[in-house]
Amino acid sequence: xxxxAVIFILAGLFFFFVGxxxxxxxxxxxxxxxxxxxxxxxxxxxxxxxxxxxxxQEFNVGNLLVSIKIMLIAVFxxxxxxxxxxALTKAALVAGVEPWSKRKKKP
Amino acid sequence: xxxxxxxxxxxxxxxxxxxGMFDAFHLSLGVFCCLLVAHFSHNLLFPETTxxxxxxxxxxxxxxxxxxxxxxxxxxxxxxVAWIVLHPRALEMIDPHIFRFKTKLKRPISKVAFxxxxxxxxxxxxxxxxxxxxxEQPDEFAVYALTKEAAASLPGxxxxxxxxxxEPANG
Numbered sequence: 001x002x003x004x005a006v007i008f009i010l011a012g013l014f015f016f017f018v019g020x021x022x023x024x025x026x027x028x029x030x031x032x033x034x035x036x037x038x039x040x041x042x043x044x045x046x047x048x049x050x051x052x053x054x055x056x057q058e059f060n061v062g063n064l065l066v067s068i069k070i071m072l073i074a075v076f077x078x079x080x081x082x083x084x085x086x087a088l089t090k091a092a093l094v095a096g097v098e099p100w101s102k103r104k105k106k107p
Numbered sequence: 108x109x110x111x112x113x114x115x116x117x118x119x120x121x122x123x124x125x126x127g128m129f130d131a132f133h134l135s136l137g138v139f140c141c142l143l144v145a146h147f148s149h150n151l152l153f154p155e156t157t158x159x160x161x162x163x164x165x166x167x168x169x170x171x172x173x174x175x176x177x178x179x180x181x182x183x184x185x186x187x188v189a190w191i192v193l194h195p196r197a198l199e200m201i202d203p204h205i206f207r208f209k210t211k212l213k214r215p216i217s218k219v220a221f222x223x224x225x226x227x228x229x230x231x232x233x234x235x236x237x238x239x240x241x242x243e244q245p246d247e248f249a250v251y252a253l254t255k256e257a258a259a260s261l262p263g264x265x266x267x268x269x270x271x272x273x274e275p276a277n278g
Binding site for chain 2: 021035
């Protein structure tokens with residue numbers, strides 16, 4: 001169980017790392033949102049699954065309840081994160097942030 | 108009345124999970140609070156809807172069948188975007204652009220589910236849903252895609268799956 005938990009947490013950390021690299025490398029606001037949203041949608045959930053499994057090493061009702069609560073956090077992230085990403089994108093479009101494009105390169 | 112009872116039991120299950128105490132005192136507190144909440148806000152959880160209707164049960168079954176597919180898609184798309192991010196020539200591989208497509212989804216809940224699925228899948232973000240007030244034209248999704256391949260996969264299979272999960276069968 002502990003090994004599985006560690007694998008999940010490490011995979012989550014890998015995707016968080018990729019997310020951070022993406023935020024740093026991508027050219028504009030919108031593309032950076034992609035990287036940030038990805039870290040939310042898979043990395044956080046992988047880490048949470050890992051923590052929930054680690055917590056279940058000693059199986060009893062109390063630990064099971066704590067693990068269910070941890071998974072409820074994951075459900076909340078899955079509802080809230082796309083909403084936030086969508087709101088940010090729309091707000092940026094309304095505010096007039098120009099999307100970066102290959103076709104009109106800077107002189 | 109049905110919505111009140113359903114809200115009560117959902118709230119009670121949530122209470123029991125959150126409190127973790129099973130003695131009579133805490134449980135009775137929970138029952139009391141859930142009764143109050145169910146009485147005052149049952150129409151928040153089950154809003155009165157117009158338009159095509161379906162029973163909750165088939166909605167729940169549909170969503171349950173849809174979730175594994177969504178998780179699998181999220182995993183695949185994540186690996187793709189991770190590959191792009193870590194690629195030395197990432198800027199040559201991406202081609203960000205906004206595109207629009209028409210959807211055939213009718214119920215608000217299925218449009219929301221589809222928009223959230225698009226945003227959850229890395230590489231695509233739903234920017235806006237332009238709906239025709241008169242309801243004659245199908246709604247239009249505006250999607251911001253990171254690469255050409257991500258854009259090409261929409262609406263496609265995911266819309267079919269959402270339609271199967273949440274739209275009325277004869278719609």
